[in-house]
Amino acid sequence: MAIRNILTVGEPALNKVCRPYMEFGPRLHELLDDMRETLIQADGVGLAAPQVGVLRRAVLVIETNHAEDEEDSFLELVNPEIIASSGEQTDTEGCLSLPGECGIVTRPMVVTVRAQDRDGNFFEYTGEGLTARCFCHELDHLDGVLYPQRAERMLSPEELEAYGEEDEA
Numbered sequence: 484m485a486i487r488n489i490l491t492v493g494e495p496a497l498n499k500v501c502r503p504y505m506e507f508g509p510r511l512h513e514l515l516d517d518m519r520e521t522l523i524q525a526d527g528v529g530l531a532a533p534q535v536g537v538l539r540r541a542v543l544v545i546e547t548n549h550a551e552d553e554e555d556s557f558l559e560l561v562n563p564e565i566i567a568s569s570g571e572q573t574d575t576e577g578c579l580s581l582p583g584e585c586g587i588v589t590r591p592m593v594v595t596v597r598a599q600d601r602d603g604n605f606f607e608y609t610g611e612g613l614t615a616r617c618f619c620h621e622l623d624h625l626d627g628v629l630y631p632q633r634a635e636r637m638l639s640p641e642e643l644e645a646y647g648e649e650d651e652a
């Protein structure tokens with residue numbers, strides 16, 4: 484596994500529509516393993532393939548909703564689609580590709596995705612709260628959309644300072 488470079492805003496790869504995976508082989512597996520290393524090192528909650536320069540529809544989301552004695556788990560979503568969503572949450576959102584920034588974004592509270600795993604098997608998964616927010620954020624990356632396009636407004640430097648560290652995806 485290797486840590487990959489996370490692209491930041493201004494890189495054209497972040498504004499491209501990504502292509503689906505048709506083959507579920509070693510190249511995809513290596514990418515997902517590297518994305519995991521990269522996400523852990525960056526201390527984020529989600530990462531999309533285009534953020535490491537790969538214009539393919541694969542994302543990684545950390546499931547942070549679990550019992551206290553359980554560890555965070557990594558959700559690998561290949562060719563994901565949102566098939567249902569409900570409710571609403573308005574909160575701050577950040578992105579590893581826009582370091583040091585933060586915006587106020589309204590997202591659904593509950594989101595169900597249909598995706599394939601690294602071997603091509605289809606599955607469905609329902610995320611709530613931060614996980615639902617991450618699904619929306621990462622899937623936007625696959626269509627070249629960054630969260631400021633969805634934000635009601637961005638936080639000012641003063642607000643950022645008061646707010647402190649934010650989850651980035």
Ligand code: ZN
Pocket residue numbers: 577578579580620624652
């Ligand atoms: Zn992001």
